[in-house]
Amino acid sequence: MTEEFLSSSPEETRQQAREFAAGLHSGDIVALSGQLGAGKTEFMRGITEFFNCDDQLSSPTFPLFNIYEGTIEGEEVTLHHFDLYRIQSLHELEAIGFEEYLSSAFLSVVEWAEKFPEYASLYTATVELEHTGEESRRIVINRNAR
Ligand SMILES: Nc1ncnc2c1ncn2[C@@H]1O[C@H](COP(=O)(O)OP(=O)(O)O)[C@@H](O)[C@H]1O
């Protein structure tokens, strides 16, 4: 199932992300793709807002990997967020325990997931962001069968 949205501001992208997050389930693994500055991290911020996470987007381990604690319907949930931009090899990814981290959170989100197609079958949804202007972005969401 493919859905397409147009966003005209960072706030609209976060709003779209919050609505997307409302449809996620335990065990989901989301791939975020799009060029540098497309809004992947902005979209992730919207997801963390939906789950009431403390803002940790500038912690020391960011940008490679970050863990967020949040809540959904009063239950505590853990989110794992990767940004593979600086990861050079599959070996490097395996060494940090990438696959284990993906499967051990309520939700995992991976920026630059498309760099490692070896893991493509793990993703339950794909969000592609594309620059269409200074502040405008196309957001294409695909939910995969799981
Ligand atoms: N409609 C929009 N959606 C998302 N970000 C936008 C939008 N318009 C402008 N921006 C800006 O673009 C940048 C996106 O950065 P970021 O989310 O870090 O991108 P990425 O993680 O894809 O490299 C931010 O500075 C944000 O303020």
Ligand SMILES: [Mg+2]
């Ligand atoms: Mg980013």
